[in-house]
Amino acid sequence: MKVILCSLLVFCIFCGFIVEHGKADRKPRIIFDTDMGPDFDDVGAITVLHALAAKGECEILATVSSDSHASVAPTIEIFNQYFGKPNIPIGIASAKAPGFIAHNNWNDSLVLHFLKKKPTEYPNALEVYRKVLARQEDNSVTIVTVGFTSNIAELLNSKPDKFSNLSGMDLVKKKVKNWVAMAGIIPNGVEFNVNEHKEAAYEAFSRWPKPILLSGFEIGDKILTGGKVAKQNISKNPAAWAYQYNLATYDKNLLSNRPSWDQTAVLCAVRNPEKYFYVNGPGKFIVYKDGSNRWDADINAGHYFLAHKYPYEKISTIIEDLMLYEPGN
Numbered sequence: 635m636k637v638i639l640c641s642l643l644v645f646c647i648f649c650g651f652i653v654e655h656g657k658a659d660r661k662p663r664i665i666f667d668t669d670m671g672p673d674f675d676d677v678g679a680i681t682v683l684h685a686l687a688a689k690g691e692c693e694i695l696a697t698v699s700s701d702s703h704a705s706v707a708p709t710i711e712i713f714n715q716y717f718g719k720p721n722i723p724i725g726i727a728s729a730k731a732p733g734f735i736a737h738n739n740w741n742d743s744l745v746l747h748f749l750k751k752k753p754t755e756y757p758n759a760l761e762v763y764r765k766v767l768a769r770q771e772d773n774s775v776t777i778v779t780v781g782f783t784s785n786i787a788e789l790l791n792s793k794p795d796k797f798s799n800l801s802g803m804d805l806v807k808k809k810v811k812n813w814v815a816m817a818g819i820i821p822n823g824v825e826f827n828v829n830e831h832k833e834a835a836y837e838a839f840s841r842w843p844k845p846i847l848l849s850g851f852e853i854g855d856k857i858l859t860g861g862k863v864a865k866q867n868i869s870k871n872p873a874a875w876a877y878q879y880n881l882a883t884y885d886k887n888l889l890s891n892r893p894s895w896d897q898t899a900v901l902c903a904v905r906n907p908e909k910y911f912y913v914n915g916p917g918k919f920i921v922y923k924d925g926s927n928r929w930d931a932d933i934n935a936g937h938y939f940l941a942h943k944y945p946y947e948k949i950s951t952i953i954e955d956l957m958l959y960e961p962g963n
Contacts, residue, residue, distance in 0.1 A: 662692040662776045662904050665766060667759070668896070669701040669781025669827070670709050671735035674880040678859060678957050679780050679896035680710070681873045683904070684717035685959035692904045695775065696766045698725035698759035700782040700831075702733035705741035707756045712748045712872050718961050723766060725759030731784035732830050738883040740876060748872045759785040760792055767809040768798040775809050778903040780816045780896035781827055787834035790841050803843065812845040814903035816896050818919060820850040820939045822928040829925035839921045848919055848939040849902060853911070854895030856946040859954040861891045871960060897953045902940065910949055911940040 666683055670676035686692050697714060699706040707726045714722045727733075735741045763785060767775060779786060792802035800808060817835070819825045828835040839846070864881055866874035881889040898911075907913050915938030918930040929939065 661690065663695050663770060663774055664692050664903060665695050665763065665775060665777045666697045666900070667700055667777060667779040667781065667785055668697070668710065669706070669732070670699065671701050671703055671706045671741050672826075672830075673736065673895075674740060674876055674884065675854070675892055675894060675896045676780055677713070677873050677876045678863070678892075678894060678953070679900045680713045681717075681863075681959060682897050682900045682953060682956045683778075684713065684719065684961075685956040686900075686904045687719070688717070688959065688961070694719060694722050695770070696723040696725065696762050698723075698727075698762050698785055700727050700731055700759070700779065700784045701735070702727040702729055702731040702784075703735050703741070705735055705745060708745045708749050709741045711754075712744060716748070716872050716961065723762045724756050725762030725785075726756045727759050727782075727784050728788060730788075731834070732782055736880075736884060738880070740880050740884070743879065744872060744876055747875060760788045761797075763789050764792060764795060764797045764802070764805065767805050768800075770809050772808055773811050776811055776903050777813045778815075778899055779813070779827075780899050782831040782834060783815070783817070783827070783838040784831050784834045786813075786838040786842070790838065803841070807843050810844050812847065813842060814847045814849070814899050816849045816854065816899040818848055818850050818921075818927040818929075819852060820848065820929050820941075822926070823851070824926045825851045828921055828927055832921070832923065832925035835921045835925065836923050839919055845936045846919065846938065847902060847907065847913070848937065849895070849899040850939060851895065853940050853942065854898045855893045856942070857894040857898060857950050857953060858891035858946070859894045859897065859950050859957060862954055863957050866958070866960070873957065894950065894953050897957070898940065898949075901953060901956075907940060910943065910952070912943050914939050914941055
């Protein structure tokens with residue numbers, strides 16, 4: 635009986651934010667951390683996030699890049715402006731983070747088409763994290779990473795500064811409620827977001843002190859979206875432009891849709907994940923120094939992972955409906 639009660643308690647600690655969604659003052663407060671460049675499902679993810687915010691289901695506190703390439707932060711800015719939230723803080727990763735975009739240079743083309751001013755000087759993502767977290771209520775922030783864990787590792791290692799007299803670890807313990815990550819392959823494997831900056835991933839996942847929900851590669855890989863978005867007005871809608879351009883040029887073959895790796899993480903950070911997937915755990919997501927990962931079901935580290943519950947098409951429809959959101963409609 636004690637074992638059962640303990641397991642229930644741990645589960646409730648992670649899923650408590652689900653129960654509180656119905657309260658107006660308890661909607662998730664999101665820091666969105668993305669490598670919006672090597673792939674373009676991040677475009678779908680930021681669109682889903684803004685759609686949910688427009689519905690009043692979450693508050694976007696900040697949008698930061700885990701990719702240090704100079705085109706990524708302006709790309710994020712385009713979407714914040716388009717969705718009517720130009721004042722959301724944007725941060726760029728340090729030079730230690732990976733710094734590249736896709737071979738078809740879609741970021742540069744998007745910036746050329748949609749950013750109506752010269753890119754500004756963006757603060758470091760770590761500065762944005764610490765400044766934003768310091769201002770929030772205790773145990774109130776959900777961090778969503780859909781890229782490298784470069785910023786998470788830096789946050790955990792950060793020292794007191796002008797924004798907070800707490801260390802990064804203590805700031806996370808005090809202000810963060812949970813972390814939702816598109817990362818890894820469950821039960822084991824090698825996945826891009828983890829392996830591309832393996833040092834940061836090893837540091838972040840081994841030291842993180844609060845609950846984690848993982849949307850592994852195997853979740854979004856079968857949930858295909860983007861074809862409908864690409865048919866919207868590309869002269870006004872940057873998401874439509876990005877999907878139309880990338881479906882035609884990202885791969886050697888013309889694509890009709892793209893996997894929704896990142897969108898699943900955003901959806902489950904804001905809404906009750908059990909509406910769409912099975913939530914498994916607790917256990918421990920282990921990242922090794924070589925960039926590989928393994929799920930250990932025998933260790934309770936407060937980590938959970940998603941597993942498919944419904945046919946892929948059902949979740950695809952739900953996600954793409956959110957991706958079709960346009961401001962003013």
